[in-house]
Amino acid sequence: MKLLVLGGTVFLSRAVAALGVARGHDVTVAARGESGKPPEGARFVRIDRNELESLAALRAASFEAVVDVARLPRQVGDALDALATDAGHWTFVSSCSAYADQSIPGQTADTAPLLEPTASDSADLAVELYGRSKVACENLVRERAGDRAFIVRAGLVVGPGDPNDRFGYWPARIAEGGEILAPGAPEDLVQFVDVRDLAAWIVDAAETGVTGTYDAVCPPMSRQAFLTEIARAVGTRPTFTWVRGKFLLEQGVSPWAGEESLGLWLPLPEYSGFLTRDPTASLEAGLRCRPLGETARDWLAARDEPPALLASLSREKEAAVLAAWRDRS
Numbered sequence: 001m002k003l004l005v006l007g008g009t010v011f012l013s014r015a016v017a018a019l020g021v022a023r024g025h026d027v028t029v030a031a032r033g034e035s036g037k038p039p040e041g042a043r044f045v046r047i048d049r050n051e052l053e054s055l056a057a058l059r060a061a062s063f064e065a066v067v068d069v070a071r072l073p074r075q076v077g078d079a080l081d082a083l084a085t086d087a088g089h090w091t092f093v094s095s096c097s098a099y100a101d102q103s104i105p106g107q108t109a110d111t112a113p114l115l116e117p118t119a120s121d122s123a124d125l126a127v128e129l130y131g132r133s134k135v136a137c138e139n140l141v142r143e144r145a146g147d148r149a150f151i152v153r154a155g156l157v158v159g160p161g162d163p164n165d166r167f168g169y170w171p172a173r174i175a176e177g178g179e180i181l182a183p184g185a186p187e188d189l190v191q192f193v194d195v196r197d198l199a200a201w202i203v204d205a206a207e208t209g210v211t212g213t214y215d216a217v218c219p220p221m222s223r224q225a226f227l228t229e230i231a232r233a234v235g236t237r238p239t240f241t242w243v244r245g246k247f248l249l250e251q252g253v254s255p256w257a258g259e260e261s262l263g264l265w266l267p268l269p270e271y272s273g274f275l276t277r278d279p280t281a282s283l284e285a286g287l288r289c290r291p292l293g294e295t296a297r298d299w300l301a302a303r304d305e306p307p308a309l310l311a312s313l314s315r316e317k318e319a320a321v322l323a324a325w326r327d328r329s
């Protein structure tokens with residue numbers, strides 16, 4: 001199969017390209033070449049999607065399958081105009097941030113309402129427009145690739161090479177052992193997808209012609225199961241001290257990402273739907289989820305040394321919050 005990955009030099013899109021090569025496909029990756037290197041065995045075409053004419057280099061090649069991870073409707077529309085007529089299968093990687101209401105647990109891709117799309121020619125990179133931009137991109141893909149479109153709304157994508165660390169803090173911290181601050185309640189749910197499982201689903205779908213719109217997330221698991229399974233995988237026996245979410249916010253711990261943050265933790269009930277989506281349809285359409293322990297071990301093995309986590313709680317802050325929790329009146 002002649003496979004084009006628009007992107008292909010970092011994390012998910014690179015994993016898709018690398019798997020395509022490993023399966024013997026003729027893989028082209030197209031990017032500016034600023035974010036990373038293409039996988040070995042893939043042909044690299046330098047393009048800048050902010051310049052329409054740069055897609056001309058790809059138009060003549062006639063790809064059987066195209067994978068796009070962009071977030072700007074203008075770029076997605078231009079790529080569809082240039083390449084969709086010839087493509088037999090078109091994957092677009094969207095996001096669960098496309099959903100309008102993140103507070104309802106157990107939502108499904110076919111019924112959950114979406115945010116209002118941005119303009120279909122928007123090139124606005126504002127962070128707060130991310131979800132709306134993805135909705136506009138999805139609409140373009142559905143309009144122009146029709147029944148060849150495979151749209152996957154990714155939840156948190158984790159695993160080796162993850163540039164964001166929202167998952168990685170947990171294996172890194174649990175590997176150190178001792179008393180560990182666990183946010184919220186043991187029964188709270190967490191949800192994510194290993195980058196290699198999502199990449200495999202995307203390549204499988206291109207090979208076998210799976211189409212439609214799905215959430216790219218594995219079944220949710222309790223936070224207690226999440227923490228203990230990682231501990232088992234990395235071979236430590238830490239003590240988890242559960243600290244209420246409201247208290248963490250009062251202590252200046254940031255949810256999800258950033259400085260002094262805890263990844264995979266969000267305020268409830270506002271975000272009760274964000275890590276609890278129902279992936280039944282995705283599993284039926286071929287998504288396979290590897291054991292969490294494997295993701296945790298492989299993330300640890302692949303991380304940069306010395307670790308510089310982008311989302312994490314310092315040991316000092318963790319100790320201070322645990323002390324304040326014990327001293328609370």
Ligand SMILES: NC(=O)c1ccc[n+]([C@@H]2O[C@H](COP(=O)([O-])OP(=O)(O)OC[C@H]3O[C@@H](n4cnc5c(N)ncnc54)[C@H](OP(=O)(O)O)[C@@H]3O)[C@@H](O)[C@H]2O)c1
Nearest residue numbers: 007008009011012013031032033034035048049069154157
């Ligand atoms: N990580 C998560 O947890 C998460 C969650 C939900 C959804 N998602 C979605 O999952 C996908 C992740 O994709 P990814 O891991 O491959 O990362 P990404 O950061 O979305 O990849 C961007 C790719 O596009 C290329 N690119 C960027 N600007 C370009 C331009 N102007 N012209 C040409 N190429 C350009 C980049 O290479 P150059 O910079 O070298 O050009 C890179 O290869 C995205 O669609 C994201 O929205 C991720």
